Amino acid sequence: MPVSDEWPERDQWIDKRGTLCPAPVIALARAAKSCAVGEVVVVLADDPAAEFDIPAWCRMTRNTYIAAELQDVGSAYAVRINEG
Template sequence: MIELDCRGEKCPLPVIHLAQRIKDLKIGQTVRVLADDPAAANDIPAWCRMKEQEYLGSPSPGAFEVRRLS
């Protein structure tokens, strides 16, 4: 798993960084996005649905896990 630290950044920057970085992962690998902007809690799952990636949930406040599916 890789970790993407986007704390201190306002949306849509965490989603933009996620979109850029997920291309570096192999299918099935996961990324943990650290984001303290409250909008990330909605934006990251929505991005996953639009891009057909798997949102794994939020294991802790301000952390969001995504698995690359395609």
């Protein structure tokens, strides 16, 4: 996982490649529960819906969507956790 490992400020990363939505979003929500405020979670996913549903999750749950980075397979989505 070359790029996600190097993602700046990364505190946790979750590899959900090969799964379909809502699995990546559910994994993100689970990870968020164990995060301290301000931590950054990176989700790796190759389901095309993740591109829309991870930013939407951030908006709906008041977390901060940072950026996406295209990988060889799928994309890495970085999210800053704002609440427990």
